[in-house]
Amino acid sequence: MLSRVAERVYWMARYVERAENTAxxxxxxxLLALDMPKSVQLSWKGLVEVTGNEGQFDxxxxxDDERNCVKFLLADDDNxxxxxxxxxxxxxxxxxxxxxxxxxxxxxxxxLYLFARDRIDQGIGKRGRFDFLSEVIQRCQTLTGLLAGTxxxxxxxxxxxxxxxxxxxDMGTRQIDVGALRHLKKDGEDPEPYEGLLWTSILRSQxxxxxxxxxVKRRINGVDVVRFLLQDNAFPRAVTHTLNQVQDALEKxxxxxxxxxxxxxxxxxxxxxxxxxxxKEDGLHAFIDVLQRDIGEIHGANATTWFLAVPAQGxxxx
Amino acid sequence: xxxxxxxxxxxxxxxxxxxSPGRPRDPARALAEYLASLDAGEIHSRKQxxxxxxxxxxxxxxxxxxxxxxxxxxxxxxxxxxxARQEWDQVQAGLEQRLTALNLFIDDIYNxxxxxxxxxxxxYVLNQSKNFREQCVGIKPxxxxxxxxxxxxLVRDGDGQFxxxxxxxxxxxxxxxxxxxxxxxKRVFPELFENSSILPVDEYPTQLFDMLAAISxxxxxxxxxxxxxPGIYNSAYFEHSFLAxxxxxxxxxxxxxxxxxxxxxxxxxxxxxxxxxxxxRRIDDEFLDPEVFNPDSMLGVPGLMRAWRKGNVGLANxxxxxxxxxxxxxxxxxxxxxxxxxxxxxxxxxxxxLCVNEKDRAxxxxxxxxxxxxxxxxxxxxGMLVGPHASKKQRAExxxxxxxxxxxxxxxxxxxxxxxxxxxxDEIEPRHLDLRPFILQGVRTDVTxxxxxxxxxRRGSLVVNSSQGGGSKDTWIVDEEN
Numbered sequence: 001m002l003s004r005v006a007e008r009v010y011w012m013a014r015y016v017e018r019a020e021n022t023a024x025x026x027x028x029x030x031l032l033a034l035d036m037p038k039s040v041q042l043s044w045k046g047l048v049e050v051t052g053n054e055g056q057f058d059x060x061x062x063x064d065d066e067r068n069c070v071k072f073l074l075a076d077d078d079n080x081x082x083x084x085x086x087x088x089x090x091x092x093x094x095x096x097x098x099x100x101x102x103x104x105x106x107x108x109x110x111x112l113y114l115f116a117r118d119r120i121d122q123g124i125g126k127r128g129r130f131d132f133l134s135e136v137i138q139r140c141q142t143l144t145g146l147l148a149g150t151x152x153x154x155x156x157x158x159x160x161x162x163x164x165x166x167x168x169x170d171m172g173t174r175q176i177d178v179g180a181l182r183h184l185k186k187d188g189e190d191p192e193p194y195e196g197l198l199w200t201s202i203l204r205s206q207x208x209x210x211x212x213x214x215x216v217k218r219r220i221n222g223v224d225v226v227r228f229l230l231q232d233n234a235f236p237r238a239v240t241h242t243l244n245q246v247q248d249a250l251e252k253x254x255x256x257x258x259x260x261x262x263x264x265x266x267x268x269x270x271x272x273x274x275x276x277x278x279x280k281e282d283g284l285h286a287f288i289d290v291l292q293r294d295i296g297e298i299h300g301a302n303a304t305t306w307f308l309a310v311p312a313q314g315x316x317x318x
Numbered sequence: 319x320x321x322x323x324x325x326x327x328x329x330x331x332x333x334x335x336x337x338s339p340g341r342p343r344d345p346a347r348a349l350a351e352y353l354a355s356l357d358a359g360e361i362h363s364r365k366q367x368x369x370x371x372x373x374x375x376x377x378x379x380x381x382x383x384x385x386x387x388x389x390x391x392x393x394x395x396x397x398x399x400x401x402a403r404q405e406w407d408q409v410q411a412g413l414e415q416r417l418t419a420l421n422l423f424i425d426d427i428y429n430x431x432x433x434x435x436x437x438x439x440x441x442y443v444l445n446q447s448k449n450f451r452e453q454c455v456g457i458k459p460x461x462x463x464x465x466x467x468x469x470x471x472l473v474r475d476g477d478g479q480f481x482x483x484x485x486x487x488x489x490x491x492x493x494x495x496x497x498x499x500x501x502x503x504k505r506v507f508p509e510l511f512e513n514s515s516i517l518p519v520d521e522y523p524t525q526l527f528d529m530l531a532a533i534s535x536x537x538x539x540x541x542x543x544x545x546x547x548p549g550i551y552n553s554a555y556f557e558h559s560f561l562a563x564x565x566x567x568x569x570x571x572x573x574x575x576x577x578x579x580x581x582x583x584x585x586x587x588x589x590x591x592x593x594x595x596x597x598x599r600r601i602d603d604e605f606l607d608p609e610v611f612n613p614d615s616m617l618g619v620p621g622l623m624r625a626w627r628k629g630n631v632g633l634a635n636x637x638x639x640x641x642x643x644x645x646x647x648x649x650x651x652x653x654x655x656x657x658x659x660x661x662x663x664x665x666x667x668x669x670x671x672l673c674v675n676e677k678d679r680a681x682x683x684x685x686x687x688x689x690x691x692x693x694x695x696x697x698x699x700x701g702m703l704v705g706p707h708a709s710k711k712q713r714a715e716x717x718x719x720x721x722x723x724x725x726x727x728x729x730x731x732x733x734x735x736x737x738x739x740x741x742x743x744d745e746i747e748p749r750h751l752d753l754r755p756f757i758l759q760g761v762r763t764d765v766t767x768x769x770x771x772x773x774x775x776r777r778g779s780l781v782v783n784s785s786q787g788g789g790s791k792d793t794w795i796v797d798e799e800n
Contacts (some may be wrong), residue, residue: 003574094767096550099545103375103563110376253588287641
């Protein structure tokens, strides 16, 4: 398999996952906003912070109101990971690997991008937002399912799994980080009045609400949610689960020593964390920082091991 | 309103489908009757089905304008163009003859140069050719074939006679659209395929693969075949990717390939370097190898010519093959066929005036308002003058250009290009068209059944290039005896 192609399918998977995750996050927060009484001020800017692109946001907007934040997250050219930019990049990567991915996947990808491009105003406006976002999420999942079900699970597919799960791990840690900063109270502090709803929203952002309910069974509380999103082995968007998947994919690839060593190390970090202690001692943020660095290093190791050192002409990978 | 062929009038032009108002040609009868049986709503919905199929299948081409690349949906007219098989058999024989002669010619140019010694073609034609590559002199590619893939443009005049307008021997494109046009038509008019015998076109990718495999330097192994593309910004990228996919070949860019110390070509893979046997290159000669040609090329592979010269890799088309497709050489193709094959050309050339010849030039300058003047080395319909449609000022400018550099210009009479019924808005109107069949030559020669029909979508226009507003049609070779 060509190094360049490996790189492209890897980024294709990352971008599709990023588009889905961002759409899901906006949708969950949107539902939360509807539930809240008027007296409570929700900060939409928090969502921008999850994506780590607040710099670009501040350069372009004076006010961090709902409309600006949603527009930035879904549509803006200046936001490298807006839903539209992610889908465009994903499509470009599929377009340039069309000789490799099943042709239905290209059709679905192409239609998904055209759909998002043509209906983006619906997503920004309040009334069509839910329908727009559901449709984007559903189509992303169609694509993921289509690849799983029609593509040989060969090296190309391993790179797709690798990209998809690293992106999930990345998003998962960001959600925990921002959620924790915002909502976690140290022992003894009074819980915020709507804490349960806020944590529900974070679970929903990761489509984890229902699974959390089934598997944790306790009242929704910060510590359990963080533990679930970080350490659950069975939930597909929990960080340890995604790292297991990354390891699985890596094990099948040639010359995998370096990335494999790094993922095992990252997984050990994630599973060995004492969530309750970290929260009590105010160490969660620092811990997540380390974990994010781990994830970044795995990505770097993938690139040096398998991708082209000098990127090919005029490509749209990252 | 439904189609009424009695009200469709394409005189004075030769019409591909309708002989005279109300009278379809024999091979097109079933199609014409079927179309007439559909009401306006039905036709409209077929048109929409075709448009959405094209969008969904992602059949596109790239246009570069104002510093931006735009991916446009492929323009397609749902009404096929129909040719009788008997007539096509002749055309096919003519195309095989032509490419066989051209390959003998190219091989001669880079080796003995008999044709110049025998004074069939004056030597200055070669000396001034832009596409002659001295780096290729003395090379003997497998089977003596240089132009493995050829796309020849055919037109019909007012009498329905086919002419060859030009041969594309460098990196001809369009074949993927021919294949996709058929896929779309099958989706839109499935009924018609059940009741008529329309020759299939789907074998092309297999034939292409077999031809490429035949020039592999390691015939005993499974050859590693790659398609070399300039990248996603090339207007034909869709086709590069399409063909790679259909052949199960790797689609590579220059940066994916490397020529090692052993003068073999390798591609960079996740397992390390892997040997490449045959390259179907879709990059122009000048950019192929910065060691030999344009040193600034970022698209090519340093050392590629070394590898090819040593016979370590097959290249299709061979570098330098374009020497036979400039428009001055074109004028000599009938002589080339006679010289190498001792046969009369089956498909005639369009009469061509070479401005470099004094007599021809005087005639051309006197008749600019009747002629089409073309630069010898351009493609895509750029830089030409269509005399009857040009302004006085434009003609005067061209007269200057011709006098300044006569070798660079040829002129041909404006042909009354044939037309075919085309859906324009809600109406059926005649539009001019041409035809580009594709010919493959390796050990054997294959010709596509039909080819890519390109249509000038504007009324009266003769420009069929998709980059300039042209459309396309599915082309049916119909076997009436079956």
